[in-house]
Structure formats: structure tokens, C-alpha cells
Amino acid sequence: MKKSKAENDEVLSDEFLRQLMGVGEVDIVVGLPTHNNAATIGPVIEAIQGGLLAFFPRERAVIINADGGSRDGTPDLVVNAAIDDVGRGSKIYALRTLHAISTEYASTPARGTALRAILAAAELLRAKACIILSPESTQLKADSIASLLRPIYSEGFDLVLPTYARHRFDGLLLTNLLYPMTRALYGLRIREPHALDFAFSGKLGDQFLSQNPWDDETARAGSESRFTLSAIAGGYRICQSFLGNREHIERRTADLVPALRQTVAPLFSFVHSTAPVWRGRLGSELIPTTGPDREFTREPLRINRKRLLGMFVSGVAELESIFRSILTVPTLERLQEIARLDEAQFCYSEELWVKTVYEFAAAYHKSVISRDHILQALAPLFRGRALTFLLQNNQGSSDDVVNNIETLCLEFERLKPYLLEKMEL
Amino acid sequence: MRDMIVSELTQAIQQFSRGFAHILPRIIVMAVIALVGWLAAYLARALLRSILRLIKFDRLSESAGASVLLTKAGLPQATELLSQLGFAITWMVFILLGVSVLGILGVQELITNLFQFLPRLFAGLLIIFVGLLTASFFSRATLLAAVNANLPSPRLLSTAVRAILIVFVLSMFFEELGVGEQTMLLAFGIAFGAAMLGLAIAFGAGGRNLAQRFLESRLSPDNDDDGRKDEFSPL
Numbered sequence: 001m002k003k004s005k006a007e008n009d010e011v012l013s014d015e016f017l018r019q020l021m022g023v024g025e026v027d028i029v030v031g032l033p034t035h036n037n038a039a040t041i042g043p044v045i046e047a048i049q050g051g052l053l054a055f056f057p058r059e060r061a062v063i064i065n066a067d068g069g070s071r072d073g074t075p076d077l078v079v080n081a082a083i084d085d086v087g088r089g090s091k092i093y094a095l096r097t098l099h100a101i102s103t104e105y106a107s108t109p110a111r112g113t114a115l116r117a118i119l120a121a122a123e124l125l126r127a128k129a130c131i132i133l134s135p136e137s138t139q140l141k142a143d144s145i146a147s148l149l150r151p152i153y154s155e156g157f158d159l160v161l162p163t164y165a166r167h168r169f170d171g172l173l174l175t176n177l178l179y180p181m182t183r184a185l186y187g188l189r190i191r192e193p194h195a196l197d198f199a200f201s202g203k204l205g206d207q208f209l210s211q212n213p214w215d216d217e218t219a220r221a222g223s224e225s226r227f228t229l230s231a232i233a234g235g236y237r238i239c240q241s242f243l244g245n246r247e248h249i250e251r252r253t254a255d256l257v258p259a260l261r262q263t264v265a266p267l268f269s270f271v272h273s274t275a276p277v278w279r280g281r282l283g284s285e286l287i288p289t290t291g292p293d294r295e296f297t298r299e300p301l302r303i304n305r306k307r308l309l310g311m312f313v314s315g316v317a318e319l320e321s322i323f324r325s326i327l328t329v330p331t332l333e334r335l336q337e338i339a340r341l342d343e344a345q346f347c348y349s350e351e352l353w354v355k356t357v358y359e360f361a362a363a364y365h366k367s368v369i370s371r372d373h374i375l376q377a378l379a380p381l382f383r384g385r386a387l388t389f390l391l392q393n394n395q396g397s398s399d400d401v402v403n404n405i406e407t408l409c410l411e412f413e414r415l416k417p418y419l420l421e422k423m424e425l
Numbered sequence: 426m427r428d429m430i431v432s433e434l435t436q437a438i439q440q441f442s443r444g445f446a447h448i449l450p451r452i453i454v455m456a457v458i459a460l461v462g463w464l465a466a467y468l469a470r471a472l473l474r475s476i477l478r479l480i481k482f483d484r485l486s487e488s489a490g491a492s493v494l495l496t497k498a499g500l501p502q503a504t505e506l507l508s509q510l511g512f513a514i515t516w517m518v519f520i521l522l523g524v525s526v527l528g529i530l531g532v533q534e535l536i537t538n539l540f541q542f543l544p545r546l547f548a549g550l551l552i553i554f555v556g557l558l559t560a561s562f563f564s565r566a567t568l569l570a571a572v573n574a575n576l577p578s579p580r581l582l583s584t585a586v587r588a589i590l591i592v593f594v595l596s597m598f599f600e601e602l603g604v605g606e607q608t609m610l611l612a613f614g615i616a617f618g619a620a621m622l623g624l625a626i627a628f629g630a631g632g633r634n635l636a637q638r639f640l641e642s643r644l645s646p647d648n649d650d651d652g653r654k655d656e657f658s659p660l
Contacts (some may be wrong), residue, residue, distance in 0.1 A: 173660055174660060256573070262660075311573075311576075314572060315573075368484075376573060379573050412539050
């Protein structure tokens, strides 16, 4: 559904519009969606300022902070960060004024709404390139800004996605579902389909702004993933840039379901809407990447495996009636079999996991029950798969981890016809 | 004497004949209406069945949990049941129309009352169906939330939510029909109040430690729901 410019302008408040008019046309927009990030925003702003000063001194740039009702003064930190501070420290001086403005789009955080406000502002300012950064990405350096922006600005790419050096057990949803399934469907090896630090051309931003169904809460919640998927489906030029270490962020049990809503829901909905794009694609190919494709670190990390197994077993038993409407009988029976195993013998095989995911995608497509319930029902099964991944890769080297992920990806690719069959496409 | 008896009998037979001759056309009309009604009901059943199959009503009924109830009660599936109900109601309407043609005293009033009752019956059935759908949705949502939050006895919680909603829906249904309004309302109030009081006492007294941990995890931002973190980040 195409949105008119007027509709998108509605997300810009009068005060924000005034600030934007004061800025005028720019070349680069840096978007910072925040919510109570005072503790981590400092290094991110330093990286932005350093990157723009060192690598884009002639470009007109603005930092746009879309804040979801912070109470710790985050917007003030963004707006008050003066460009001269960096200039003095690094003996580099700005040739242009770097503007920094802030808007509170809502009193509660919603990343989709923040992204929409930034995109609408970028469209209004006719930015050639736009970069969105997570306020928690404290590992970013001035070079990172250049790595993300340069392919857009100088090499004609439309979307630059990040790759990181991560802990082997970080981003398990990415390594076990999002990356392999996106790769199997669209044939592109995109390591971070749900990117929080990424850059894109003004053309792609405008297209996404006008076509994303912003009124739909589900679509809004997964805007970052939808952004990547719509760029893939639209045939835009995509590349990756290595951004260094991504710090481990501790998550709570309750974070898994929102993560599924933000990432798996857009992927499943795109499976249906972009079927003509992916149906005939076989295999997968590398995309242009600056720096390493991916690195894994292995510092000690305590993970409660007993709890993961317990939640998987309890999920399989308690949600049987729901699984009956989502999964096929053989898949459910095999899940019930592995739920009876103890931790030492536990193995949620690649084939079974891929079939599970594809059957969930088909059930999501057919809406056999509420789509949100389908996603929630996937959470305990994902814990089981995560446990198997932990057990498989606990002792091995980084190469072993890479190989295990590759094996899973190939299984996703091999079973693609199974998805087509289940979706009756 | 004999003549008198013959005369009385003749008179009675004549009266009966006259009466019968008077009512016979009406009986024929009633029979015709009933026959037309049967045909109309037959068509209505076929039409209703096709529409319900087209909109996959059985699947909807299954997700509402109504199919399980129907199977347990030894009834056919929702599409067949509603089609038969449509047939019965349509034919009954025609039969009542036919009966009204007979002009029997009191029957007219009964028919009027019945016709007035039909919309309430339909509204009641709709309440039941939507209610079952809602109960099924919320009990499933409770089950999923409880499983993902690692709460104890998720199925018990889910069943409790479903039971409360079904009792609530039934009380609305009977209120709509005007059957035992006060009794149902009171029964619902008492059952609901007792359940809540029981849960509160059980949670406060039986699960003191659980309640303490639950409140600590909710009110203290540093704690997870059981005081430990997963320590793996999905994204």
C-alpha cells in the first residue's frame, strides 16, 4: 500500500519540522533511535562526529535523534554534543556545520515509528545517504561510519548491512533461523538480515517509506527486518561492511518473543508476498563484503542449559494442542521423541529444525490460528534448537561453528521444495 | 325416543360434517404451506451448507473450540449442525404459518410469542459462538504466555481463563433468552467471586514464596522473572 507524502509528513511534529527547515537540504542523515540510552550514547555520538569529520568533511550532514520518551536526558546529550569537541581532540576541523536535532515521536519506545520519522525527515531534507545506528553500538569507531556510508556515497550501493565479530552464542536467532532462511529463499548470504546499524541510499529510503504498511502494528514492529527484505525483493544493490566487535548484551527470557515478532514475523510475511521472487532461485551466492564475512569470539559465557531444555520440554508437552494445528504429525512426533531425551543425548537435528520452521512459515501464511500465537509457539522450540547449537559448538573452534552454521544453511536450501509444498505454492 | 336419538345423532353428524367441511380447506392449505415450507427449508439447508463450507466455517469452529464440544456431545460438526438447524427453523416457521391458518384460539398468540422469541434465540446463539471463539483465543494466549514465561501449571491457568469466560458467556446467553436471568447472574457472580477468592488465598498462603519472587521480579528492574538471566541474546 503506497503512502502519500502528506501521510508520512504527519509523523513529523510542527516543532520537528521547524528544526528540519532550519537545517535545510543535506547530503547525509544520521538517524539515532533512542530510549533511555544516556549510558551508551556518548561513544556512538563520538564515532559519528569523528567519522563525518574525517571521511565526509565536505558533506552537509545532520544527526536526527528520534526519541521514545527518554527520562535520562538522552536527547539533550545528542543535541548538545558539539562538533568542535571532536575537532579539538583530533586536530581536524569541520568545514560544514554538523547539525544535531531531536524529536520525541512518542512517550513510549517503538523502533518502527522512530525509523519512519527518520525516513520522513531524510526524504524532506533530500538526503543522498542515510545511516541508522543503534544507541547501544558502543563498539562503533569513526571508521565504522565510513565503512557503512562509503559504499552508498561513492560506490552506488543502495543498502549496506553490517557484519560483526560476535560471541559464538550471541545472535542465535540470526544464526539458526534468520540468516539461513533468508539465504535459502533469496539466494543472498546476508549475515545480519535484522540490522540495527546500517546505511542506505535516499532512493531506497523513499521507496520503503512510501510502501511499508506503517499503520499495521505488526509491520511497524519489524521495520528493520522489513527494510532489508524489501531491498532484497526489490533487487537493490546490497553489500556488507565489517564493523568490529559487537558487545554481548544480556537478555531476559521475556525478550525472545518480541525478538521473534520483530524478525521472524516480517520474514514469514515476506515468504508469501515475495514468492515469485524466490520460488525459482537455487543455491546462494556471496554478496560484496568489506572486511571479514563473520568472526566468532569465545570468551566464557554462562548459559543456563538446564533451563533451556526445561522450557523446550514443557513447551512441547503443554502446547501440543496448538502444535497439532501448525505442525505435521511426523514432525510433532519427532519433537515429542526428543523431548524425552536427557541433556547429554539431546539433539534437535538440522533437518527437523528446518522442517519445523518451514511448517511454521506455512501455518503463518495460512493463518491456521492467530499469527501472533504461531510466533509465540515457536519460542519454546527455538530454545530447543538453541540448546542443540550450544551443545554442538561448546568445545569446537570458530571454524567448527562456521561449518555447523553452513551445514544448517545447506539444509535450509535443500528443503526449500518442502516449504513450497507446505505453502501449496 | 328412538326418533329423538336418531335426530340428535343426525344433527351431530351434520354439525361435524359442516365443521369438517369448513376446516378441510384450511387443513389442505396448511398441508400445502407445510409442503412448500419443506421445500424452502430444504433449499435453505443446501444454501446455508454451501455458504458455510465456502467460508470454511468448520475450521473457524475448530479454532473456537466448538468442534471439540460438539464431538463430545455426539453432535455433527458445526456446518452440518447449523444447516440442520436452518432447515428445522425454516420448516417450523412455515408449519406455524400453516397452523395459524386453522384459526385455533390461543394458537395465534403462541405463534406470535414464538416469532418474537426467534431473534433472541439467534442473538443468543451468536453470543455463544463469539463467546467460544473469544474464550478459545484468550485461553490460548494465556497458555502461550505462561509457557514462554516459564510459569508453573500453564494449562491450569489456560483452562481457568477458558472456564471463566464460558461461564460468563453462558450467563449472557441465558440473559438474552430471558431464562433464569437472576439465577444465572447470581450463579456467575458467586462462581467468579469464589474462584478469585480461592486463587487469592492459594497464591497468598500456599505460594507465599512464589508470590514474593514474582513481586520481586516485577518490581525490581535488575531481576528476571526467576532472578536469573538466560544470558544468550537472540539477536
